[in-house]
Amino acid sequence: MSDAQTSNLSTLDAERDTLADRVMQDVLGRIRTGELQPGSVLNEVELSRRHAVSRGPVREAIRRLEGRKLVVCAPFMRTRIVALGADEIREVFETREALEGMATRLACERMSDADLALLVKRTREPAQDFDIHTEIARACGNSRIRALLCDELYDLLRLYRRQSGQQPGRRAEAAEEHWQIAIAMEQRNSALAESLMRSHIRRATARLTDNG
Amino acid sequence: MSDAQTSNLSTLDAERDTLADRVMQDVLGRIRTGELQPGSVLNEVELSRRHAVSRGPVREAIRRLEGRKLVVCAPFMRTRIVALGADEIREVFETREALEGMATRLACERMSDADLALLVKRTREPAQDFDIHTEIARACGNSRIRALLCDELYDLLRLYRRQSGQQPGRRAEAAEEHWQIAIAMEQRNSALAESLMRSHIRRATARLTDNG
């Protein structure tokens, strides 16, 4: 008889340090910095030389990115960073709306008074490295939703943020919407907070698809 | 200048046929049939012999499943099918509630009258292989949400459905809730349909976690 339920095999990414892990982190980092753009090719031998490893670990890193849908590949065709069309970007935003709406509701219900006060304070005085979306995803108490947002969708969106720069007025508008969300959360009105977040994301989607 | 946006590199799983693909499909199939349970070990050499291939393709298949969070592994420790604790199952259901709620709303807005009528008819006369959840995920017009539900969450839940069998009364209750959802969709009341679907999933979650 197999003891299936032994020690909780957590689904959250443990901090490993194999060669494949290093290669994957490097590629993720270069996606985040913008060095790798949508459609950029990942050459296996080039990655091998870059990290002074053989192609085995490189291929395993690519396969994990493939599982995360950050790269695409057909047999013998080169692997490329995903390049999304207008329809697929809309799909990403719809997914994000669903997940971030839920994350906002959960964070509103679960954050401590102290953490919530800090969130409000930081939303009022926006620092350089503060992003309320990331903060909510981290605080929602659901590691699966957090990983989907932070490790998949946000990386995808970063790929396109640069080229579809925001209109001048949008920045202030977004700040105001962030503020309303924070207020609703502080009042523990989770239904309103979720609704406001979803509207906020839907407005951002409309801006993007109008331009295209 | 690199031409990034050339031919839409779709994110949807193309039908490839490399050895790694075959191994992955086999593992997925054995998860679906229940042969592989949570915590089951995936032995690389055993998989190699089983498919008469070397360990390379086997490892690549495992890495892709790892990207999908269906298996977990630490260096030199054997790879295992994920085994979720009570908290992690709750997280899966919260994720599912968010995504299926959105899928229901989108399907309600986008399905043709004919397809919707068929959905209602099949919900009224439930066949053996009909599942309204899968049908909505397929019809929502968002391939990313469909893949997240059908290729990740549903496989995960199948792992636990067997052992946490439903109470006797729950089956009829669920059928009634499915019926209400279908009616709301037929009336094109997308907000109500989404709300009903989310409540439906939340009730299923409560049943599970009460028992544990």
Add this chain to the structure above:
DNA sequence: GGAGAAAAAAGTGTCAACACTATCTGGCGT
């Protein structure tokens, strides 16, 4: 007989070489 350490076995991580496919390059005919 049982707890602990050493040896053996099993399993995973990595590598270099070979096989196959797609893409690029150059020559050919029209």
Add this chain to the structure above:
DNA sequence: ACGCCAGATAGTGTTGACACTTTTTTCTCC
């Protein structure tokens, strides 16, 4: 000059072997 086909080149798919780690077995000592 243009398109088309064959050879050369670059890149991916696969393999078997070796290195390292964990797990199991065996042996020793109390």
